[in-house]
Amino acid sequence: MNAAGLIFSNIHDTTIPELTRTRTMASVPFGCRYRLVDFALSNLVNAGITKVGIITHNNYKSLLEHLGSGRDWDLEREFGGIKILPPHITSYENTTRGQVYSSRLEALIAVTSFISECGEENIVLSDCDVICNIDLADVLDMHSRRGADFTIVTKRVSPAVRYLTPRATVILTDGDGRINDLAEYTSEDSKKAEIEVSMNIMVARKYYLLKLIEDAVAHGHISFEHDIIGRRLGEDKFIAYRHEGYYAPVNSLESYYRCSLDLLDPSVRRRLFGIPDRPVMTRHKNLPPTKYMTGSRVVNSLVADGCVIEGLVENSIVFGSVKVGRGAEVRNCVLMGDTYVGEGAELYCVVTDRNVIIREGRRLSGHETLPFFIGKGVSV
Amino acid sequence: MPKKKKEWIAMLLAGGQGSRLCSLTGKIAKSAVKFGGKYRIIDFTLTNCVNSGIDTVGVLTQYQPHLLNEYLGTGVPWDLDRMWGGLKILPPYQRQHGADWYRSTANAIYQNIDFINRYDPDYVIILSGDHIYRMDYRKMLEYHKEKNSDCTIAVLDVPLSEAGRFGIMSTDNDGRIIKFTEKPKIPESTKASMGIYIFGKDKLISYLEADDADAESSNDFGKNVIPSILAAGEKLYAYEFEGYWKDVGTVSSLWEANMDMLGPDPKLNLNDKDWSIYSRQDSRPPQHIGRLAVVENSVVTEGCEIYGSVINCVLGSGVRVMSGARVRDSVLMDDVLISEGARVDCAIVDTGAVVGAGARVGAVRDESIPLSDVPVTVVGSEVILPSGCEVTPYEKLVMV
Numbered sequence: 001m002n003a004a005g006l007i008f009s010n011i012h013d014t015t016i017p018e019l020t021r022t023r024t025m026a027s028v029p030f031g032c033r034y035r036l037v038d039f040a041l042s043n044l045v046n047a048g049i050t051k052v053g054i055i056t057h058n059n060y061k062s063l064l065e066h067l068g069s070g071r072d073w074d075l076e077r078e079f080g081g082i083k084i085l086p087p088h089i090t091s092y093e094n095t096t097r098g099q100v101y102s103s104r105l106e107a108l109i110a111v112t113s114f115i116s117e118c119g120e121e122n123i124v125l126s127d128c129d130v131i132c133n134i135d136l137a138d139v140l141d142m143h144s145r146r147g148a149d150f151t152i153v154t155k156r157v158s159p160a161v162r163y164l165t166p167r168a169t170v171i172l173t174d175g176d177g178r179i180n181d182l183a184e185y186t187s188e189d190s191k192k193a194e195i196e197v198s199m200n201i202m203v204a205r206k207y208y209l210l211k212l213i214e215d216a217v218a219h220g221h222i223s224f225e226h227d228i229i230g231r232r233l234g235e236d237k238f239i240a241y242r243h244e245g246y247y248a249p250v251n252s253l254e255s256y257y258r259c260s261l262d263l264l265d266p267s268v269r270r271r272l273f274g275i276p277d278r279p280v281m282t283r284h285k286n287l288p289p290t291k292y293m294t295g296s297r298v299v300n301s302l303v304a305d306g307c308v309i310e311g312l313v314e315n316s317i318v319f320g321s322v323k324v325g326r327g328a329e330v331r332n333c334v335l336m337g338d339t340y341v342g343e344g345a346e347l348y349c350v351v352t353d354r355n356v357i358i359r360e361g362r363r364l365s366g367h368e369t370l371p372f373f374i375g376k377g378v379s380v
Numbered sequence: 381m382p383k384k385k386k387e388w389i390a391m392l393l394a395g396g397q398g399s400r401l402c403s404l405t406g407k408i409a410k411s412a413v414k415f416g417g418k419y420r421i422i423d424f425t426l427t428n429c430v431n432s433g434i435d436t437v438g439v440l441t442q443y444q445p446h447l448l449n450e451y452l453g454t455g456v457p458w459d460l461d462r463m464w465g466g467l468k469i470l471p472p473y474q475r476q477h478g479a480d481w482y483r484s485t486a487n488a489i490y491q492n493i494d495f496i497n498r499y500d501p502d503y504v505i506i507l508s509g510d511h512i513y514r515m516d517y518r519k520m521l522e523y524h525k526e527k528n529s530d531c532t533i534a535v536l537d538v539p540l541s542e543a544g545r546f547g548i549m550s551t552d553n554d555g556r557i558i559k560f561t562e563k564p565k566i567p568e569s570t571k572a573s574m575g576i577y578i579f580g581k582d583k584l585i586s587y588l589e590a591d592d593a594d595a596e597s598s599n600d601f602g603k604n605v606i607p608s609i610l611a612a613g614e615k616l617y618a619y620e621f622e623g624y625w626k627d628v629g630t631v632s633s634l635w636e637a638n639m640d641m642l643g644p645d646p647k648l649n650l651n652d653k654d655w656s657i658y659s660r661q662d663s664r665p666p667q668h669i670g671r672l673a674v675v676e677n678s679v680v681t682e683g684c685e686i687y688g689s690v691i692n693c694v695l696g697s698g699v700r701v702m703s704g705a706r707v708r709d710s711v712l713m714d715d716v717l718i719s720e721g722a723r724v725d726c727a728i729v730d731t732g733a734v735v736g737a738g739a740r741v742g743a744v745r746d747e748s749i750p751l752s753d754v755p756v757t758v759v760g761s762e763v764i765l766p767s768g769c770e771v772t773p774y775e776k777l778v779m780v
Contacts, residue, residue: 031665031666032665032666033665033666033682071456072663264668266668269665269668272665273665279662279663279664280663280665281663282663284457284661284663286457286656286657286658286659287656288416288418288650288651288656288657288679289416289417289418289650289679289680289681289694289695290667290679290680290681291651291678291679292675292676292677292678292679292680293644293676293677294644294676294677295676296675296676297674298669298673298675299669299670299671299673300669300670300671301668301669302665302666302667302668303666303667303668303669303680304666304667304682305418305667305681305682306651308651317666
């Protein structure tokens with residue numbers, strides 16, 4: 001495949017401070033056994049891309065542990081493979097840009113050498129805030145066929161589904177899919193029946209992208225979307241690729257919770273995990289199978305390996321090595337790895353981060369619209 | 381990477397056909413048969429090696445090696461991809477003067493003496509890839525050194541009634557073996573050989589060479605090599621192992637060992653974090669338990685979708701049990717489909733098999749019969765049982 005990938009692991013961290021306090025957006029756990037970066041990485045790998053740069057600037061311990069050598073995505077390669085791109089300060093120009101970058105543009109400037117050293121013709125840029133299983137080979141094919149400078153993957157959504165839209169970048173196209181305008185989501189958009197939003201997955205010709213970066217440095221620009229793309233829409237060829245498959249943006253704890261429970265819908269699982277030749281790959285952990293003990297009851301739930309279930313679990317997402325004690329009742333919850341739910345505890349609409357202990361008999365509840373969140377390692 | 385001599389290396393015999401496992405080993409080697417939902421039988425021995433600090437394991441393969449070779453790969457899942465040593469697959473090969481299949485256990489090791497010498501180990505541990513157990517071989521090696529033994533054989537105390545199925549050792553008070561009888565009609569002891577041997581390298585090689593030169597010998601460790609070492613007056617010691625160990629060489633023992641994982645206090649507990657069993661896995665989505673599903677006293681793994689009833693079962697990855705289906709006391713290997721309304725009891729259903737709607741496999745378990753005597757029905761890999769058909773206990777189905 002004549003493309004290399006570039007993943008932004010920290011962009012959007014601030015949208016879910018609860019989950020990104022100790023990790024990158026890319027390493028936010030999702031769907032029993034995945035981390036958000038798995039979707040971006042799998043999309044790239046399933047399109048035959050074997051060189052992926054991962055831009056990261058802080059909190060990246062969990063991300064590095066998850067990625068390892070890249071082996072679980074078949075990206076442990078002699079040629080290409082995963083390249084982690086942390087911030088670095090060179091000896092000569094260290095004062096003005098010495099701080100850790102905060103925007104997409106600053107990140108791109110920092111990794112210019114990775115981009116220019118790529119022999120590939122195109123660069124796929126992907127954030128980690130969108131859950132989807134997309135055929136990037138088809139995106140690249142259209143990008144080349146139409147001779148585009150820049151392609152943005154979009155999704156048509158209804159503003160009525162509230163969690164889909166906050167912080168979205170709205171894209172306006174002509175009948176031919178060429179992008180006319182792009183802007184932040186406003187209250188005007190909410191009145192429309194359907195809007196087209198950016199999925200934060202883009203394809204750029206390598207030399208075009210380098211030119212944009214160089215230009216941005218020269219002009220001291222800050223925003224990639226507004227200062228760069230916005231100014232060039234008329235001159236250069238920006239096109240939209242409409243994704244028809246499943247799409248879920250993770251942009252708040254509420255939307256994280258909604259997207260998680262969406263996985264209980266068989267059609268969502270089919271569109272995310274059931275596409276032939278496009279598996280979602282993740283780090284392999286050595287967990288034993290899950291044990292369902294006599295007297296346990298599990299209803300409409302997704303469960304990872306390594307769990308021991310003795311109580312009731314209903315409409316919930318249960319990550320690896322979770323223990324649910326006898327007589328405990330877990331409903332509409334997301335329990336991350338190694339959560340321990342003691343005997344007789346009752347949980348309703350609760351999201352636990354990793355290594356949480358809920359002691360015997362505790363009763364905790366949130367609401368469908370606002371889950372109750374318990375931070376990493378906390379015991380109740 | 382310095383090519384230093386190794387203190388010990390393991391030679392793992394994984395070439396066996398396992399004909400008593402019937403269709404389960406029709407296309408794969410016995411040690412590659414799935415076990416416990418996520419594993420293959422060989423994982424247990426490989427895990428023991430790694431957890432015992434052995435970093436060089438020669439795996440001797442011969443029968444139907446493709447799946448096993450692919451599964452082992454470069455040994456990554458067991459942390460055995462090493463620059464010097466690591467996991468090495470050893471198929472039979474051609475030499476300057478002729479070529480030969482592995483004719484037997486001792487002959488297979490004999491043909492790889494060059495491999496052993498390459499690492500110049502002080503000790504060699506001989507293992508087989510068809511037992512389910514967790515064992516720290518380091519303790520056995522310490523015992524071997526402490527006794528200044530020439531050959532140490534791991535033994536397990538078995539009931540007297542079963543002793544006739546094993547190689548039985550009689551020892552003196554110090555643990556020294558004074559008599560070894562392969563499958564005795566009237567057992568003199570209950571110390572059964574587990575097929576695990578530690579030798580000093582030089583002793584091993586000299587007895588293998590002698591054994592190979594003996595035209596009368598059938599080149600088997602249990603039948604020939606061990607008796608000849610004993611007859612020569614060498615020091616053989618029995619190392620007593622306590623814990624779970626099962627030879628899963630037959631359909632019913634394989635089924636029984638899977639069942640041993642179940643219950644609140646299982647005989648075979650794989651949830652011990654200090655001794656995780658390592659295996660190679662695909663990325664599959666999490667398991668889904670549906671609204672009307674019943675899952676009790678069972679182990680279930682990635683990719684499964686359960687809408688029916690699953691009681692006392694071990695499920696491999698990607699198994700689907702549709703609504704109205706009832707599965708009890710059974711082992712379902714990867715990607716098995718149990719269609720609507722089907723009933724499966726006391727069965728092993730191999731990879732990719734489909735049980736059609738309303739079909740009936742096996743018979744309800746009679747609780748008064750001990751686990752080891754339960755009649756087990758086998759449905760072979762990729763077999764498609766049509767809707768409404770009946771498969772009676774003990775029937776063995778293979779793909780035609």
